[in-house]
């Protein structure tokens with residue numbers, strides 16, 4: 001079985017964060033491991049508290065996973081501060097871990113800030129240069145460049161982000177009118193279209209997408225095919241989103257369709 005490592009933060013409500021990552025890994029058929037860098041006291045309504053661990057906590061977990069289990073791909077989610085981002089970048093490079101997908105999580109669906117202001121520079125200088133793919137959503141793509149959101153300029157922004165060093169940029173479009181993701185590989189743009197599911201139970205869609213992308217890279221797919229399949233998995237997780245869980249936007253359900261096809265969806269979700 002191929003393996004994927006998530007370096008990210010806990011969401012106590014388990015819709016996003018490291019919990020969403022493990023569900024997405026399972027959905028995609030890879031063995032998921034985790035390095036927890038911080039924890040949130042969070043539910044579907046909002047983020048009440050954030051507790052970050054010292055960077056060494058991340059380093060030791062990544063080393064433990066790498067020396068025994070290994071990783072065919074790695075994804076990073078919420079890393080919260082500059083110290084953690086630097087430590088993760090150094091460790092992933094030192095251990096030569098392949099297929100790094102960086103999801104530069106900045107703001108929660110509920111509006112809470114999930115990244116300290118001075119940490120943006122660490123993403124730009126330290127983590128993006130070692131990434132195979134970065135997956136900002138449209139708002140994050142502009143914020144990473146200190147620019148105001150303007151959908152007309154999305155291609156320019158992808159080019160500018162690519163110049164910071166990642167091999168590929170996927171700007172996710174969950175919050176745009178078209179709902180399309182945009183891949184830029186340094187030469188050409190590819191629009192990744194697909195169904196848009198209304199309903200608003202999309203808490204964790206970004207985490208699910210970046211984990212699915214890492215999974216498909218771990219399985220050996222080329223980036224474009226991995227990005228297409230990742231959008232399908234994320235969209236399907238939104239389609240099966242669990243409105244009945246919590247009072248806020250419900251968590252995505254990465255395994256919804258798989259459970260339905262197995263005939264056990266009602267027992268689990270009903």
Ligand SMILES: Nc1ncnc2c1ncn2[C@@H]1O[C@H](COP(=O)(O)OP(=O)(O)OP(=O)(O)O)[C@@H](O)[C@H]1O
Pocket residue numbers: 016107108109136137138172173174175179180181195196197198202203204205206207209230231234235236238
């Ligand atoms: N309503 C939707 N219908 C179909 N696909 C969606 C929908 N919302 C998001 N997606 C897909 O989910 C993936 C993540 O996109 P999005 O832009 O929402 O990420 P994000 O904003 O980082 O997520 P999060 O809200 O978890 O932080 C993308 O592939 C996107 O196309």
Ligand SMILES: Cc1ncc(CO)c(N)n1
Pocket residue numbers: 009010011016017018040042077078105107108109114203204205206207
């Ligand atoms: C822990 C965590 N990671 C990522 C997100 C982004 O959705 C979130 N809300 N919480």
